[in-house]
Amino acid sequence: MIVTKIEKIKSTYFKVYIDEEFAFRLTKGELSRFFIEENKEISQEKLHEIQSAVTKRAKKYILHLLEDMDRTEEQLRTKLKDKDYTKETSDAAISYAKGFGYINDANFALRFLESKKHQKSKKELYYLMLQKGFDKEDISAAFSSGYQEDVDEEIALENLMHKRKFTREDQNEKEIKKAQAYFLRKGFSYDIVKRLFLDR
Numbered sequence: 001m002i003v004t005k006i007e008k009i010k011s012t013y014f015k016v017y018i019d020e021e022f023a024f025r026l027t028k029g030e031l032s033r034f035f036i037e038e039n040k041e042i043s044q045e046k047l048h049e050i051q052s053a054v055t056k057r058a059k060k061y062i063l064h065l066l067e068d069m070d071r072t073e074e075q076l077r078t079k080l081k082d083k084d085y086t087k088e089t090s091d092a093a094i095s096y097a098k099g100f101g102y103i104n105d106a107n108f109a110l111r112f113l114e115s116k117k118h119q120k121s122k123k124e125l126y127y128l129m130l131q132k133g134f135d136k137e138d139i140s141a142a143f144s145s146g147y148q149e150d151v152d153e154e155i156a157l158e159n160l161m162h163k164r165k166f167t168r169e170d171q172n173e174k175e176i177k178k179a180q181a182y183f184l185r186k187g188f189s190y191d192i193v194k195r196l197f198l199d200r
């Protein structure tokens with residue numbers, strides 16, 4: 001195996017290609033420590049040593065990310081990909097974090113729903129959770145166990161009305177219809193919108 005290319009991507013980071021294929025990203029210090037040079041042969045033993053070091057770094061990176069906030073597995077994989085970690089290295093790092101219980105999308109989905117359910121409509125929440133990387137099964141399970149359809153959505157609409165300083169008493173018919181259209185666009189059901197302020 002030959003190191004066919006070393007590509008500088010930042011002042012201290014380099015992409016290393018072996019036999020014309022991307023292998024890993026190393027720091028300037030790691031290039032020196034592992035004696036990596038273009039057109040130089042690299043042994044299987046040395047390759048294994050480097051991959052172990054890169055995987056160890058990926059594990060630390062994931063734990064650092066999770067110290068700041070909960071993240072879905074998909075979000076973590078995206079972060080790892082952005083740092084040029086290969087799928088194999090990402091798999092190993094994700095598996096490591098899961099082994100300690102640091103990644104649990106099902107539990108995270110329920111906690112996320114609990115924190116947001118009185119701020120947005122069910123429809124808006126659902127798509128927000130998809131965007132964050134929760135899979136549909138975890139989202140459905142979270143809604144099944146942690147969401148009361150009419151109660152939670154009604155509270156969310158009341159909170160949004162309060163946030164926008166909307167009171168029916170201060171509005172004329174045109175302004176009420178405009179507000180109605182806004183709340184419907186935000187994903188609230190017509191029945192709840194009508195029940196909360198159009199019939200009052």
